Amino acid sequence: xxxxxxxxxxxxxxxxxxxxxxxxxxxxxxxxxxxxxxxxxxxxxxxxxxxxxxxxxxxxxxxxxxxxxxxxxxxxxxxxxxxxxxxxxxxxxxxxxxxxxxxxxxxxxxxxxxxxx
Amino acid sequence: xxxxxxxxxxxxxxxxxxxxxxxxxxxxxxxxxxxxxxxxxxxxxxxxxxxxxxxxxxxxxxxxxxxxxxxxxxxxxxxxxxxxxxxxxxxxxxxxxxxxxxxxxxxxxxxxx
Numbered sequence: 001x002x003x004x005x006x007x008x009x010x011x012x013x014x015x016x017x018x019x020x021x022x023x024x025x026x027x028x029x030x031x032x033x034x035x036x037x038x039x040x041x042x043x044x045x046x047x048x049x050x051x052x053x054x055x056x057x058x059x060x061x062x063x064x065x066x067x068x069x070x071x072x073x074x075x076x077x078x079x080x081x082x083x084x085x086x087x088x089x090x091x092x093x094x095x096x097x098x099x100x101x102x103x104x105x106x107x108x109x110x111x112x113x114x115x116x117x
Numbered sequence: 118x119x120x121x122x123x124x125x126x127x128x129x130x131x132x133x134x135x136x137x138x139x140x141x142x143x144x145x146x147x148x149x150x151x152x153x154x155x156x157x158x159x160x161x162x163x164x165x166x167x168x169x170x171x172x173x174x175x176x177x178x179x180x181x182x183x184x185x186x187x188x189x190x191x192x193x194x195x196x197x198x199x200x201x202x203x204x205x206x207x208x209x210x211x212x213x214x215x216x217x218x219x220x221x222x223x224x225x226x227x228x229x230x
Contacts, residue, residue, distance in 0.1 A: 004160075031216060037142035040126070042206060043161070058217070090160055094216060104216050106151075108160030 002026050006091050006109035013081040021076040021112050023091030026063045029105060031094045033073040036060065036087040037111075044091065049074055081116045088113050120144045121209050123221040131229050136194040138224050140207030143188065147209035151218070152181060155204045164205075165192070191193050197228045 003107030007022045025032065033048035049068040061084060065077040074093075078085060094106040122141045130136045140150075148169040153161035167174040167181045167190065174181050180193045194201055207221040 013167065033218070035220070040222060042121075042123075043220040045217060045219065048217060059219075092160075092218070094218075104149075106163060106218060106219075108162070110160050111158070 004091055004093055004107050004109040006112050008112060010112070011114050013078070013110060013114065015081060015083060015116060017081050019078050020077075021089055021091075023074045023076065023109060023115070024072050025074075025091075025093040025107070026072065027093060027105070027107065028071060029041045029093035029095060029107075030071070031104075032068065033058070033092050033094075034064070034066065034074070034076045035090045035092065037090060038087050043044075046076065046089075078114075083104065086114060086116045118143075119222070120147075121207055121219050121221040122196055123205075123207055123224050124213055125224050126222070127227070129227045129229060133152050133196045136192075136197045136201065136226055136228070138192040138207075138226065140190045140221055142190075142194075142209055144209070144211070144219075145188070146211045147219075149210040150181070150183060150190050151208045151210070152179075153206040153208060153220075154201075155206060155223075161206060163228050164181075173214040194226075197226075197229050199230050202226055202228045 002004045004025045030051050034046040035043040037043050047066040049055045055066050075087045089112045094104045151166040152164040154164045155161045165176050165179045183190045204223045206223045208218050210216050
């Protein structure tokens with residue numbers, strides 16, 4: 001059982017380049033989300049999805065796009081990378097509601113470390 | 118506007134002593150609270166949680182206390198072990214329509230042998 005898989009693990013981009021961070025889960029979770037972790041800021045929610053075809057913005061959505069065509073995949077697109085997007089990105093999945101689990105089944109990937117120069 | 122706050126960026130304790138990590142929140146709609154532990158180069162892992170209808174939850178060495186009137190929760194680790202050294206995040210969920218998980222800024226715990 002792989003859980004949540006993020007690729008790539010590391011990436012360096014030049015300012016203005018675009019790229020897609022991949023996220024896949026094999027737990028049939030309805031809910032998926034993307035976070036970025038920055039020093040002193042904790043983890044901040046970028047975008048989330050409550051099911052295939054449904055996405056919404058989190059706390060810091062600017063500069064990022066998402067789509068959810070399948071239950072398993074939730075890619076995060078950087079349209080035109082900026083140095084301010086240098087961060088560690090985490091994808092997470094969970095049940096849409098409590099599901100009887102004490103943590104809502106929240107499972108995180110191991111992260112993608114992105115540097116924009 | 119930070120809805121979940123951890124005012125201590127770091128904490129250092131001796132092995133065997135108690136570690137107390139604190140968290141404050143501003144949104145009274147939060148009805149479920151969680152603590153996550155994070156090692157470098159890994160994703161956060163779930164540690165313990167508490168519903169807003171309770172004031173205490175215990176799991177082995179870990180206990181979470183919730184004071185709703187003060188909008189404050191704390192995580193107690195007794196006894197602390199060197200392997201507990203990590204960043205600890207407090208997080209909160211507004212149940213019902215969505216289960217968005219909102220994180221605090223984190224506290225780096227260092228347990229000295």
